[in-house]
Amino acid sequence: MSDDHATYSFSALQTDPAFGEVTANLDAVERHLEGLRTDLLVLPELFASGYSFVDKDELLGLAEPFDGGETTERLRGWSRGTGGMIVAGFPERDGDKVYNSAAVVANGELLDCYRKVHLFGFEYDVYEPGDRPFAVQEHAGLRVGTMICFDWMYPEAARTLVLRGADVIAHPSNLVLPGWCQRTMLVRALENRVYTVTANRYGTEHRPPRPALHFTGSSRIASPRGEAVADAPAVGVTLLQTTADIVLARDKRVPSGNDVLAERRPDFYER
Amino acid sequence: MSDDHATYSFSALQTDPAFGEVTANLDAVERHLEGLRTDLLVLPELFASGYSFVDKDELLGLAEPFDGGETTERLRGWSRGTGGMIVAGFPERDGDKVYNSAAVVANGELLDCYRKVHLFGFEYDVYEPGDRPFAVQEHAGLRVGTMICFDWMYPEAARTLVLRGADVIAHPSNLVLPGWCQRTMLVRALENRVYTVTANRYGTEHRPPRPALHFTGSSRIASPRGEAVADAPAVGVTLLQTTADIVLARDKRVPSGNDVLAERRPDFYER
Numbered sequence: 001m002s003d004d005h006a007t008y009s010f011s012a013l014q015t016d017p018a019f020g021e022v023t024a025n026l027d028a029v030e031r032h033l034e035g036l037r038t039d040l041l042v043l044p045e046l047f048a049s050g051y052s053f054v055d056k057d058e059l060l061g062l063a064e065p066f067d068g069g070e071t072t073e074r075l076r077g078w079s080r081g082t083g084g085m086i087v088a089g090f091p092e093r094d095g096d097k098v099y100n101s102a103a104v105v106a107n108g109e110l111l112d113c114y115r116k117v118h119l120f121g122f123e124y125d126v127y128e129p130g131d132r133p134f135a136v137q138e139h140a141g142l143r144v145g146t147m148i149c150f151d152w153m154y155p156e157a158a159r160t161l162v163l164r165g166a167d168v169i170a171h172p173s174n175l176v177l178p179g180w181c182q183r184t185m186l187v188r189a190l191e192n193r194v195y196t197v198t199a200n201r202y203g204t205e206h207r208p209p210r211p212a213l214h215f216t217g218s219s220r221i222a223s224p225r226g227e228a229v230a231d232a233p234a235v236g237v238t239l240l241q242t243t244a245d246i247v248l249a250r251d252k253r254v255p256s257g258n259d260v261l262a263e264r265r266p267d268f269y270e271r
Numbered sequence: 272m273s274d275d276h277a278t279y280s281f282s283a284l285q286t287d288p289a290f291g292e293v294t295a296n297l298d299a300v301e302r303h304l305e306g307l308r309t310d311l312l313v314l315p316e317l318f319a320s321g322y323s324f325v326d327k328d329e330l331l332g333l334a335e336p337f338d339g340g341e342t343t344e345r346l347r348g349w350s351r352g353t354g355g356m357i358v359a360g361f362p363e364r365d366g367d368k369v370y371n372s373a374a375v376v377a378n379g380e381l382l383d384c385y386r387k388v389h390l391f392g393f394e395y396d397v398y399e400p401g402d403r404p405f406a407v408q409e410h411a412g413l414r415v416g417t418m419i420c421f422d423w424m425y426p427e428a429a430r431t432l433v434l435r436g437a438d439v440i441a442h443p444s445n446l447v448l449p450g451w452c453q454r455t456m457l458v459r460a461l462e463n464r465v466y467t468v469t470a471n472r473y474g475t476e477h478r479p480p481r482p483a484l485h486f487t488g489s490s491r492i493a494s495p496r497g498e499a500v501a502d503a504p505a506v507g508v509t510l511l512q513t514t515a516d517i518v519l520a521r522d523k524r525v526p527s528g529n530d531v532l533a534e535r536r537p538d539f540y541e542r
Binding site: 117118119120121129130133134150153154155156157159160163164176177180183184186187190191226254255256257258260263264265266268269270271 | 388389390391392400401404405421424425426427428430431434435447448451454455457458461462497525526527528529531534535536537539540541542
């Protein structure tokens with residue numbers, strides 16, 4: 001990274017997908033992205049499929065392979081347009097297994113597929129727990145770590161991504177707990193001195209026999225100072241955008257002079 | 272723990288000690304504790320000595336042994352009166368080394384001495400970094416984990432205490448960063464489903480050549496739901512008190528049914 005390229009633009013799109021209407025949901029997102037240029041775009045968890053699968057069979061019918069699926073093909077195309085990285089959630093089929101995954105793409109290429117490590121509630125009924133490491137992908141000098149939704153609850157997730165070099169944490173989400181994650185992401189940003197980009201969905205899904213789920217919107221981008229630098233409303237399609245100073249994310253010092261990453265004392269930590 | 276003894280009382284005393292006036296500071300605290308009965312009392316970091324030592328020689332003049340020092344002797348006496356555990360900060364002398372420590376006492380006995388693992392700013396000039404594990408002490412069925420002030424910045428500190436069985440985290444503090452810790456402690460409580468008791472000091476110390484330090488008060492007790500259940504003002508001697516349900520702190524489930532401690536996946540975490 002040179003001093004003259006320390007500034008990057010981050011974006012998050014908050015949407016309300018219609019359950020199971022993959023092509024229509026993709027078309028709607030595509031319209032919202034028209035003309036967008038951004039170094040990092042984050043879309044919600046399961047942004048094209050919807051969330052509340054009633055059983056594994058229904059999920060298998062909508063899950064897609066990472067390489068060659070309808071959703072990741074569209075992401076590849078969009079990434080040529082935005083010029084940066086895109087991180088977006090989709091149900092990933094691998095044989096007869098399905099993962100709650102996030103595709104990481106740039107320049108029309110598939111870079112990585114993260115499989116959600118910490119499943120939430122009913123997800124255990126239909127998904128396999130993630131079996132790949134928390135990983136960081138670099139594009140044009142920007143290092144992006146990916147986690148999905150309920151991973152927010154575990155400080156180890158964001159910490160691991162930052163120890164592996166992330167400047168920013170891309171965080172596709174379908175949040176339902178009242179404000180817990182949005183508040184916590186300010187702390188994840190602060191304790192790691194890193195940017196975080198949480199793209200949440202809004203709206204309600206009610207697919208009996210599952211209970212109705214109300215998604216909380218309020219997508220949020222936080223800075224390494226632990227401050228919200230862009231906030232979406234609780235309801236409504238919203239494109240959040242901010243400019244980020246990566247020098248700030250790579251300087252782990254707080255005002256006291258402490259370097260909070262270098263001064264960790266892992267010998268005292270229970271894993 | 273039986274069902275009929277699931278409820279405990281927690282207290283935190285917020286004070287403004289006069290630098291170096293150990294006996295007077297102890298006398299002042301003693302007056303505020305008169306008649307107090309509580310299962311856990313937390314006092315601030317370095318509550319009797321003051322904080323802003325100009326050099327190691329000055330610190331050596333005020334540091335005390337854990338066993339037999341003026342401060343811990345007074346703590347032992349107070350613990351007979353309160354009937355519960357007391358956790359309080361003091362400068363601990365051990366040979367020619369000094370630690371920023373917290374004494375844990377109950378029933379007039381010294382239970383443990385925790386030495387601050389994550390030193391803050393200038394503290395590196397005068398203290399040795401802590402060399403003892405994060406530890407939990409049990410008294411009358413209540414399991415208390417201790418950390419000091421800047422340990423808040425490291426999620427690993429509270430996490431380690433909870434993995435070692437803490438129902439509540441006693442957190443003597445001398446906080447100067449603007450609101451960062453108070454906000455973060457709600458997340459430490461939430462992510463671990465544990466009570467936290469932060470006893471902070473208030474007021475200003477200016478001891479040249481050190482810069483003036485403004486302590487932020489706003490001592491806080493948080494519940495396993497991540498909510499503030501008792502808050503002190505930014506300025507003023509305040510005795511915070513709350514009743515705590517330890518069954519809640521031992522049930523790590525969130526409303527989705529996830530058991531956030533049991534569902535950790537350490538194989539994926541970088542230590």
